[in-house]
Amino acid sequence: MSDDVILRVSDLSTRFFTTDGQINAVESLSLEIEEGEVFGIVGESGSGKSVTARSLIRLIESPGRITSGTIDYRDEELAEAVREDYPEAVDGAFVDLLAIPEDVHRSLRGTAFSMIFQDPESSFNPSLTVGEQIAEAVEVQRRASSNPRSTRARTRSSAYSLRSYAAAAVLPGRGYVSSDSKDRAIELLQQVGIPDPEQRVDEYPHEYSGGMLQRAMVAQALAGEPDVLVADEPTTALDVTIQAQVLDILRDLQEETGMTILLITHNLGVIARMCDRVGVMYAGEIVERGSLGDVFDRPTHPYTQGLLGSIPDLDAAGGRLQPIGGNVPSLLDAEMGDRCYFADRCPKAMEECLEKPAEYPAEGTDDHAARCYLADHPYEASQALPEDYFEESEPP
Amino acid sequence: MRLTRFLLRRTAQGILVVWGVITLVFLLRFITPGSTIDFVAPLDASPELRQRLAEDLGLNKPIYVQYADYIVNLLQLDMGNSLLKGRPASDVIFARLPATLELAIAATIVAILFSIPLGVISATRRHQPVDYGATGFSLIGISTPNFWLGIMLILIVGVNLGWLPTSRRIIGFGPALELLIFEGRTIGIQVWFEHILLPSITLGTYFTALITRLTRNGMLEELGQSYVEVTRAKGLPETLVKYKHVLRNTMIPIITVLGLQMGTLIGGAVITESVFNWPGLGTLIIDAINSRDWPLIQGSLIVIGVGFVVINIVVDALYMYFNPQVTFE
Missing domain, CATH: 1.10.3720.10 (MetI-like)
Known part of the structure; x- marks a missing residue:
């Protein structure tokens, strides 16, 4: 195991148990993220990107559940603190985030890792000022740091309840946030480039524009000085110029603080602009991973090739888009079977693909790998599946 | 401030609404069946007695005069005497x-x-x-x-x-x-x-x-x-x-x-x-x-x-x- 790895996800599966059946949103996903890098996860809608992000901060709500796997997070202090109470969660300097109780985990949110969400407009509480909401995030961190991790679990739960009920119901917001945190919120707003932060801090979300709200969300996510920032489609709801601004802010902050960013997006341009390494996600799995150059310049998995091929080429005038045929599979357990999930859309599907492919090294190294038989084997036209193979075999 | 201005405006609107209520309540009397006199006067009252009672209560004046009297009285918080109890209606109500x-x-x-x-x-x-x-x-x-x-x-x-x-x-x-x-x-x-x-x-x-x-x-x-x-x-x-x-x-x-x-x-x-x-x-x-x-x-x-x-x-x-x-x- 590398010393640089800060987050190591192995065999993570997240399922949703709906009345229609079991949905395998994330399927035995494994990845390693190194400290200080920007790791991108790219994939189509419905490929399980957002569920992956939420699994990392353990915010999967019923009917969903993380059914297997470990998420090891490197933090020596934390490992030391929980070693005694939860020895099974600790492995050297790594702590399995799925094996610690909820209140310990909550104390890590905002401080060890925080998250930027997709839609800034609906990500703020409409009835509290933006500054109040950012100051809350600061306050969480302040209280956590004045309260050593080992004792967090014990002192947390009961202390707030009654007082906060009274304070929150009668005088919402007066009970929790200190004025220092409010000042820090102003600094943070300034840092993400909000003009007039002293005045803006007391305004409500509906008085902000979408781009400003997204910046405010970046400020909120940074409030706890997290080690890992999970950004789930941080720019999708924004128009292109604002997208660029928000990405620049993220990039600058990353360089300044050296934090690790996990960037989740369907936008290949954003990935190309921001990331050091990339994982391509399809049907709940990472189908190809490697450095940005590996994956974008020498894609190995037919899906990655198709994805990159579907980008319109401005130089080739009049050329038509090259879409990938078919749709993302439904992820419903009953319909998935035990084959390569991309085989039905794959132009190079072979008989081998009817079995679930392992992760094969591409280009001979483990740094660039693909979940495709072809990564390590030549394509044999004689074994190709007939084009209508899946249409016949699938139920009507 | 925001709240004060809001309260002032709402109070002004509220007064309008109350005036509407007062007027409707007044008009209600004229569209409800059953004359007030019939309830107040004894069953065997002579026409003269009924006439005098109506004059006492101001019921024989034109509507607009009655309305004006009614508003003027209300402004002095006088709602008239309860016909039943003989005491001021406001006393009965506030009790x-x-x-x-x-x-x-x-x-x-x-x-x-x-x-x-x-x-x-x-x-x-x-x-x-x-x-x-x-x-x-x-x-x-x-x-x-x-x-x-x-x-x-x-x-x-x-x-x-x-x-x-x-x-x-x-x-x-x-x-x-x-x-x-x-x-x-x-x-x-x-x-x-x-x-x-x-x-x-x-x-x-x-x-x-x-x-x-x-x-x-x-x-x-x-x-x-x-x-x-x-x-x-x-x-x-x-x-x-x-x-x-x-x-x-x-x-x-x-x-x-x-x-x-x-x-x-x-x-x-x-x-x-x-x-x-x-x-x-x-x-x-x-x-x-x-x-x-x-x-x-x-x-x-x-x-x-x-x-x-x-x-x-x-x-x-x-x-x-x-x-x-x-x-x-």
């Missing part, structure tokens, strides 16, 4: 008003105290026994008729168990409080409390059930909003997520219904008042209507109208507090 207000406020307090925590617990422990208990209670509470509940409470708590008095209001809250403050005797408050407990439970049960259901559904809806996930992601303690963020946004529909319900309670809870022999406005109005006691009817309706307007202004001010997007521009 009854405290009883009604006490009951309305007590029922509202019962409702708020039980319903909001119950709704929150129910929503946050969805599909657990507590939730089933709370939803079961609100279903029963909403469907139980007031009069039946009142009678049952009287029968069980008052008669069979003998814990509480069955009816009447021996002492008002004001005098009881005076007794406590000036003479240091708690007996007044105690007697007052014993008497108001059953009526306010009777009146408050439907209210509680309604608000419980509203709180639960509102909380569930708000808990599904994406800002809740964001709030959790930044590590805020769950109590704050629920009370500071979610409950606050749930309060808006709750306040609306609270205001409407309180308004109807000020109009007098006729049935509950009758069951408990509670001397409030509701029974007074019924008596006044039955005997065509117009000054009393008009006065009561005006008081209720003013009450409604005041509650609505308070509700709107609370809206502004809970939802900054509301501006009323």
Whole structure:
């Protein structure tokens, strides 16, 4: 195991148990993220990107559940603190985030890792000022740091309840946030480039524009000085110029603080602009991973090739888009079977693909790998599946 | 400031509304069947006597003169003499008003105290026994008729168990409080409390059930909003997520219904008042209507109208507090 790895996800599966059946949103996903890098996860809608992000901060709500796997997070202090109470969660300097109780985990949110969400407009509480909401995030961190991790679990739960009920119901917001945190919120707003932060801090979300709200969300996510920032489609709801601004802010902050960013997006341009390494996600799995150059310049998995091929080429005038045929599979357990999930859309599907492919090294190294038989084997036209193979075999 | 300006404007609007109520109440007399004279005069009264009575009451003047007199008198807080009791209608009404207000406020307090925590617990422990208990209670509470509940409470708590008095209001809250403050005797408050407990439970049960259901559904809806996930992601303690963020946004529909319900309670809870022999406005109005006691009817309706307007202004001010997007521009 590398010393640089800060987050190591192995065999993570997240399922949703709906009345229609079991949905395998994330399927035995494994990845390693190194400290200080920007790791991108790219994939189509419905490929399980957002569920992956939420699994990392353990915010999967019923009917969903993380059914297997470990998420090891490197933090020596934390490992030391929980070693005694939860020895099974600790492995050297790594702590399995799925094996610690909820209140310990909550104390890590905002401080060890925080998250930027997709839609800034609906990500703020409409009835509290933006500054109040950012100051809350600061306050969480302040209280956590004045309260050593080992004792967090014990002192947390009961202390707030009654007082906060009274304070929150009668005088919402007066009970929790200190004025220092409010000042820090102003600094943070300034840092993400909000003009007039002293005045803006007391305004409500509906008085902000979408781009400003997204910046405010970046400020909120940074409030706890997290080690890992999970950004789930941080720019999708924004128009292109604002997208660029928000990405620049993220990039600058990353360089300044050296934090690790996990960037989740369907936008290949954003990935190309921001990331050091990339994982391509399809049907709940990472189908190809490697450095940005590996994956974008020498894609190995037919899906990655198709994805990159579907980008319109401005130089080739009049050329038509090259879409990938078919749709993302439904992820419903009953319909998935035990084959390569991309085989039905794959132009190079072979008989081998009817079995679930392992992760094969591409280009001979483990740094660039693909979940495709072809990564390590030549394509044999004689074994190709007939084009209508899946249409016949699938139920009507 | 924002709030002061808002209150000033709303008060001006409220005065207009009250004037509308006053006018409608006045006109009501002319479109209701049955002449006032017939109720006031003895059955065997001679035409001359009836004529004199009509003149005394000013009933023979043209409508616009009557209207002007009526408005001028009202401005001096003179609602005329109650035909039935021979005393000023305002005296009769204001003697009854405290009883009604006490009951309305007590029922509202019962409702708020039980319903909001119950709704929150129910929503946050969805599909657990507590939730089933709370939803079961609100279903029963909403469907139980007031009069039946009142009678049952009287029968069980008052008669069979003998814990509480069955009816009447021996002492008002004001005098009881005076007794406590000036003479240091708690007996007044105690007697007052014993008497108001059953009526306010009777009146408050439907209210509680309604608000419980509203709180639960509102909380569930708000808990599904994406800002809740964001709030959790930044590590805020769950109590704050629920009370500071979610409950606050749930309060808006709750306040609306609270205001409407309180308004109807000020109009007098006729049935509950009758069951408990509670001397409030509701029974007074019924008596006044039955005997065509117009000054009393008009006065009561005006008081209720003013009450409604005041509650609505308070509700709107609370809206502004809970939802900054509301501006009323």
